[in-house]
Amino acid sequence: MSTPNTYRAGPDEDGRFGIYGGRFVAETLMPLILELEQAFDESKTDPEFAADMDRYLSHYVGRPSALYLAERLTKHLGGAKIYFKREDLNHTGAHKINNCIGQILLAKRMGKTRIIAETGAGQHGVATATVCALFDLPCVVYMGAKDIKRQAPNVYRMKMLGAEVRPVTAGSQSLKDALNEALRDWVTNVEDTFYIIGTVAGPHPFPAMVRDFQSIIGEEVREQIMAAENRLPDTLVACIGGGSNAMGLFHPFLDDADIDIIAVEAAGRGIETGEHAASLSAGSAGVLHGNRTYLLQDDDGQITEAHSISAGLDYPGIGPEHSWLHDIGRASYVSITDDEALDAFRLTTRLEGIIPALESAHAIAHVMKIAPDLPKDHVIVLNLSGRGDKDLNTVAMASGESFGVE
Amino acid sequence: MMSTRITRRFQSLAEEGRGGLVTFCTAGDPDYDVSLALLKGLPAAGADIIELGMPFSDPMADGPAIQQASLRALKGGQNMVKTLDMVRAFRSDDDDTPIVLMGYFNPIYVYGVDAFITDAKAAGVDGLIVVDLPPEEEAELCLPATKAGIDFIFLTAPTTDDARLDKVLEHAHGFVYYVSITGITGTASASASDIEEACKRLKSHTDLPVAVGFGIKTPEQVGSVAAIADAAVVGSALVNVIADNIGDDGKATAGLVDAALGFVSDLANGIKGTVEK
Structure with missing residues (x-):
């Protein structure tokens, strides 16, 4: 995948870093993920996108x-x-806001009108709720019930910012289960919803996109x-x-x-x-x-x-x-x-x-x-x-x- | 095309002039013995094709009913070895009813793809539906399974546009599973007119039979979908009947198998009703 003298060329066109990565998602999401990849690729060479990023990162973050x-x-x-x-x-x-600025600009670019996110500690949830307030988009954050208890201040921050925090009671009631529930929401609301994933995981292009942001x-x-x-x-x-x-x-x-x-x-x-x-x-x-x-x-x-x-x-x-x-x-x-x-x-x-x-x-x-x-x-x-x-x-x-x- | 249990079954359905009933339940829900008894009773109750769920801890495309079924099965000690045992036990009495294993890739990947294909084939598995393996990941399991003579059944969705459909159908075998809504199992239902339009579109791209699933809960819905498509899939509604017959101790009540098979008979009658009309 990468040329012998760089570790920075990945992922390959299938979204792989060596054998890792890929796009292991339900067919319903696949067209959207391809559309997202295209929007992300186009944004990389768009001077207007870069200028928006710079402006928000400097003056807002x-x-x-x-x-x-x-x-x-x-x-x-x-x-x-x-x-x-x-x-x-x-x-x-926290660092989470860097990625959220990038993804909300992409969401706007793609014409999406509703934002969802998963959160563990609540830092990504707060960052997502923050950019949603700034860009005036409705926001739903999935959070494990166990995490809601131990991160109460962040839960309240999200609510103050106008986000709806949905407790996830399935499984271990933490980040993994919040991700499952966010994916279930996404596959249901695929037309209008942008899923702001908070970390360098998920289907391609998320790992590369979050890394770049x-x-x-x-x-x-x-x-x-x-x-x-x-x-x-x-x-x-x-x-x-x-x-x-x-x-x-x-x-x-x-x-x-x-x-x-x-x-x-x-x-x-x-x-x-x-x-x-x-x-x-x-x-x-x-x-x-x-x-x-x-x-x-x-x-x-x-x-x-x-x-x-x-x-x-x-x-x-x-x-x-x-x-x-x-x-x-x-x-x-x-x-x-x-x-x-x-x-x-x-x-x-x-x-x-x-x-x-x-x-x-x-x-x-x-x-x-x-x-x-x-x-x-x-x-x-x-x-x-x-x-x-x-x-x-x-x-x-x-x-x-x-x-x-x- | 090679004759398989799946192709033979759709052929005989065509000869009977009716659509088929596909039932889904999770292997090992709530325990191995009850689940096997239910499995063995399905063909006589009217299931034409059986989808058997491979339980997974994180079923991301499933609604609460099938999530809970997965967790019950895992709690009851179900694993991939036992799921394949169950298929083998079913096959000792029934050599005609197709069995399609349905689930997520990780338990197969961890079992080992080559070993899984060999063991599934030997157990009498006819097809595979793996929710998180779109055509982009066909090298993982679709191509080797197809080579070994197991039909890899692709999902198509309302979001699968015409350009993409040909890519999805390129390596499809057995039948095409149309996910009739954007969403998870056991929730919303599509309208008959939407399903009709979707089936027409699929049929213009493939000669394979089309089975329609997601949100089909009643004999009436089964009847109407089976009149449009080649088969109707019922999953969560059957799983709910199983859940309703589990005691507070998490164990099956004595009436579970009869109740579930009774429900399957009602669903099958939904199809016969439309044929008689």
Whole structure:
């Protein structure tokens, strides 16, 4: 698929990254997915589309997001120099909005009049509800009933923004089931509805499209780190559930062979307990939600429930491009437990005055493991993908403290 | 064309001058033994072709009825090995009624495509409907299954336009399944005039028989669809009868099989009524 000297050419015309990806959807959706691919391809060369993207990303989202040298964390760990890419400073508080701006512009281009989305932590749901308010389009967000409970602030934000949040009580009542229900809505309302998928998964062209909309993260880092260090970083670290913030940071650097690329999965209560969301570390190849990728499943091909304290990582699959990067060894995939993420959450809050999302805290926790043993001139860029205000209740409960809003 | 149970069945239906009844139920719902007893009773009750669902944890194109059926079957210990066992057990008494396995690709992929084709063929499976394998993914299962003599049945939908139809039908075998609404199973129903128009369009592109499904619930609907198309498919409505005969303990009540087969007889009578008219 890719020419020998680039890792950035995928997917191929069938939407594959190696054997991963593809278009495993019902016939009813197939014509629409082909239409979407065409609209996406056309948008890439349309200067007006690019100008709209630029305008909204600069003036509405607030890009570029800062690249911040976390001096106190660096000093505390005593090794590598740690930079945070501050996606938490974006409007709505996470990287998710980058993709939503891109997809809502495509939806408008295609003449769609109704938007649906799935959400886990609620960050993608909030970002989708936000752009729907901005573009005056009705919005339905599917969210697992379990996630609605643990992410109450985001649920209320979505409602304030005018979205209808539909609880999903099927299956594990989390992100996987929200995706199933969103796909059921889409196949029913195929004429007027645009499905804004929040991560680099789903049928082609979603993995490539979401990656392209998120790649602004890595593109900015390239410029910002040159300005700060006059060289490229040595290591990139990001958390992965579906993998969109990681892909956004990694993709512009895939061909810089000297850069170590590390993605951090959620090990939940520990891989050995079986209660985790580490599809690459502990899963196998399968087909779900429109693509072939690594999945958590049993030996009969039934999808098993994922677990993570972080709702945004609580998904039994992963974007297909990550599966490919894993197999060819271009990126390494490690995992961090709930407890390690909580420790990183607390440490970052106290040392830097930055409350990270529990998702991003997984990436920080891995940096805490590797930074002390690295030389002081080693540069790590960590994607601080979102802010942690939404997680305060979860953290309080995990700490045995009262949040005072029950 | 090679003679298969499916082609022979549609031929005999044509000779009888009536449309066929296709029934869907999920293998192992709510347990293996009850499900097998139901399966064995279907032909005598009036099912001309049997669709047997391969349970999957995440049935994305199905409504609540078939979602629940899938979960009940999995809870009852059903898996792909048992589903193929069930077909084999059915075939020991019935060598004529076509069985089409229907479901999603992942359980087949994890079983192993080559092993699945070999075992399904040996068990007596005649056709496959795999919801999440459109023609774009035909290399995954359609082409190898067809080569092994199992009919791969493609779904067509109201969104499948004329240009696309030829691509969908290029490797279609057995019959064409027309999904008469945009949506999931067990919800809305299409009007007879929409179905008639769609069948006319399909027939202008293919000589294969056309079966129409989604939203067909009553003997009257079966009668009207079977008068237009070559067969009518009933799934969720039958699955609902199964669900209504499951106790609070999740186990089948004594009357489940009779109730389900009684419903199938009523559906079959819906077709006979139109023939007599």
